[in-house]
Amino acid sequence: MKDEFIVLSPTAILGYGFPEESFYRGLEKNPDLIAVDGGSTDPGPHYLGAGKSFTDRIGVKRDLRYMITEGVKRGIPVVVGTSGGCGAKPHLDWCREIVEEIAEENKLNFKLGLIYSDIDKETVRTAFKAGKISSLDYVPELTEEAIDASKNIVAQIGVEPMIDALDRGCQVILAGRAYDPACFAALPIKEGYDEGLATHMGKILECAAIASTPGSGSDCVLGFLGEDYFRLETLSDERRFTKESTAAHTLYEKSDPYHLVGPGGSLNLEKCEFIEHDNKGVTVKGSVFEKAEKYTVKLEASRKIGYRTISIAGTRDSILIGQIDSVLKKVKIRVDDLLKKESMNGKVHFHVYGKNGVMGSLEPETDLISHEVCIIIDVLAPEQSMADTICSMTRSTLLHYGYDGRISTAGNLAFPFSPSDIKAGEVYNFSLYHIMEIDNQDLFKIEVKDI
């Protein structure tokens, strides 16, 4: 074991980019690992269910090209977590294709490890019947129906399958859905470094320079893991890690910053210390990994609930704005009536910007004071063509609706676009966000390919 294990984290999410200078400056420190987080559930349920990435192919290829060409040339392992944005098989395959292109274009040879984190429905059903699946807070209880309707069920894997792939000599690893810190923590844990410190360092490195100040989603940082500490350094002079920025990042997107639960255990930060240095670094001590009695993973999946068509329009008429709620209600009743008569299924929702478009029902302000209002007609139906029809009906009804006191009789809406209606395609809901006990790591298939 070396005194310090050095990890280069190029960017917050694979595809978000990084300055070339920062990346090369990081390489000058001879890192032992280049790792990057490739995804998140943040962009919503569509991408997981539809098997598409929310990151851009050209951006992902550009980032990977730097990482893989330099990693392979210098013998530094490259590990990607949650490949393709959501980490299901279609996402992993999309990312693999990009890596193969890079290898061919740059004449690189290496051993590629692919870790699939998809869980087949039968496995989930069996675990569900055996009482091995539990709901997280506020998540609806799981049903067999929800399992059947789900597309792309994935588990957030921990470090174990990545360690396995590294043991098999993989130089580049693309993992499916993974716990964010895992791609950073796997190799140092394999080499004997402390699991708590490695995981906490991974937790910060997964967002790269977002945890520094001024924050950036597209810049490189370095983590140095020692025996009883880790420290963080930025790679561009304009930003630095401070005690506050690092500690504040520990809060980010988590409900309890003292106990971060992950696959196989949780990170206890009750005794954690953050120590700031003058030269843009921070040292962290005291992070402890507590192994769980039973190994659990978080399952994620989405189910298709229909198709969406939207129309965006505005109004500047104070007479209409003054009674917008009741007008929209009446328009909805008229459209619902039409749907019933035509035996059509669908839902209409209005997002009203200038009133509560951002906060919806959580908006505490009741007075509408905007001089203009934007209305997004949001239609959900079982078929795209039906969503198109309902959106068109709703749009024309609202456009010409004769509300009380109407004196602007040419039309109630200003449309910024022609066509006014936009097909938004398949709509998904999260269907699984549950904790499953697993007996071993064989669930996660590892494929090793010589490239």
Next chain:
Amino acid sequence: MKKLVDLARVIRSKNAGPYELTLDMIFKNNEIYSKVKENKLINAEKIAEIYKIDKDLIKGIVYFDPAYAVKVTMKRELASGAYGDSDIYGAQQHAPLLKLEFDI
């Protein structure tokens, strides 16, 4: 009375998973933070009042000393991306906090 916007350097909201919303208030220094913490100025009643929601929707409030921060976690009325949701990332649900004032 002092405004939260003058006492905190960060006031933000974000999803903590698709079913929870988490609000972070990071204070400018330990002195301000300690006063807020000692007097429990950020509490479930206060948050429920300014968001005009039922107190039961608030899952927890954690004071996190290393960051001089208070974190409030609440139920999302709709899961992220559910039909009718207005903020997939949950990143713009902090605004009621900007009006918060304390006797400090």
